Amino acid sequence: MFFGGMPGGMPGGFPGGGGGMGGPPKNVDTEKLYETLGVKKDASKKDIRKAYMKLSRTHHPDKGGDEHKFKEISAAYEILSDAEKRTQYDKYGLEGVSGDDVGAAGGEDLFSMFFGGGRSRGGPRKAPSISHPLKVSLEDLYNGKTVKLAVNRKVIVGDSSECSDCHGRGSVMEMRQVGPGMIAQSQRPCHSCDGKGYHATFKKERKVLEVLIEKGMKDGERIKFSGMSDEVPKMEPGDIVFVVQEKDHGLFKRKGADLLAVKEVSLNQALCGFTWKIKHLDARDLVIKSKPGEIIKPEMNTKDALPFVKKLPGEGMPSKGNPFVKGDLYVMFRVKFPDTLPENVVSELRKLLPEPDETVEYDPMEVEEVHLTSADVRSFGKGGVNSVGSEAHESDDEDDGGRPVQCQQS
Incomplete structure (x- = not known):
């Protein structure tokens, strides 16, 4: 609604201006972004930011909000701010x-974001x-596996109608x-339609979806069923x-x-060999053995002292799309080293x-x-004056402010 002046801001009151006059084209929607943030068209920059902060906290995906709605709010704020x-x-x-470049969506995607169907804004x-x-x-x-999951969704019963009080807004x-x-x-919010913009009757529908877990899928991957979310009047169902x-x-x-698997071996196994039976992810039994004379070391012969690792080629996960x-x-x-060894065992091992050990001649006396x-x-490098006892001594010296002691001379 306009107060004072003519609609469209053009002399003579021609809404939208005329072609070739430099005014906006006809039938252009210039309210959608304001509606997205829930502010008036004459809202201040401070009001726009306040509305954005409130909505973003509510609709952020990390807090259970809808990702598409959050993108709409962010794009609207980026333009209006x-x-x-x-x-x-x-x-x-x-x-x-x-x-x-708005909201990393690109101009071509703005219409799809706010109206759906690309530039076909009537869709x-x-x-x-x-x-x-x-x-x-x-x-x-x-x-790989196929899982059957039952979901409940809302579907529209009969015809729906636009709310006459808010005209669908x-x-x-x-x-x-x-x-x-x-x-x-x-x-x-419109009290007549509870802020929905429409009047409709819904019923619950139970659907059983077959979810295919592909070989090699990773944590965080998404499996989408298009159009299987709740029905909403005058909108395509979500996914x-x-x-x-x-x-x-x-x-x-x-x-x-x-x-990666971790295997603990005794010193005997590390020096003389080990046999390890495991069950792989496809239920195969694998017997992993060290080669004759092979030594399992505590760490790799590298400057970084990395853990000692070996591998079985081709026994990892299948690749998605090419299993x-x-x-x-x-x-x-x-x-695992023993804590101590009996003297008789030490003698045998030495042989x-x-x-x-080298024989060193010396007089114990x-x-x-x-x-x-x-x-x-x-603790290396913390000895001497940096030790705990010395630190306590230093703290005593600091109590008098670290001032040097002056001796009175006669």
């Missing part, structure tokens, strides 16, 4: 900002999609007199999306198409193992014999 873009939109609608918009988490075992991601403008010759205008959530496995850890190409199965070893104690390499 920019003075130049807002002026262009107020004159030419979305056409006025179609060349801008129906799409209703919000619904996401469901789908917990899947590593075995099912390896072998879901909100109405109210005016009240706040002083002599002063009128305040505010927007509130039902199942989001894969990979369950933890008792033996294997996964990264991409590779698998015949598989990753590798890595085995990380941890060597059997290569490179025994003249040379000091010492033994090592347990230590933590993280």
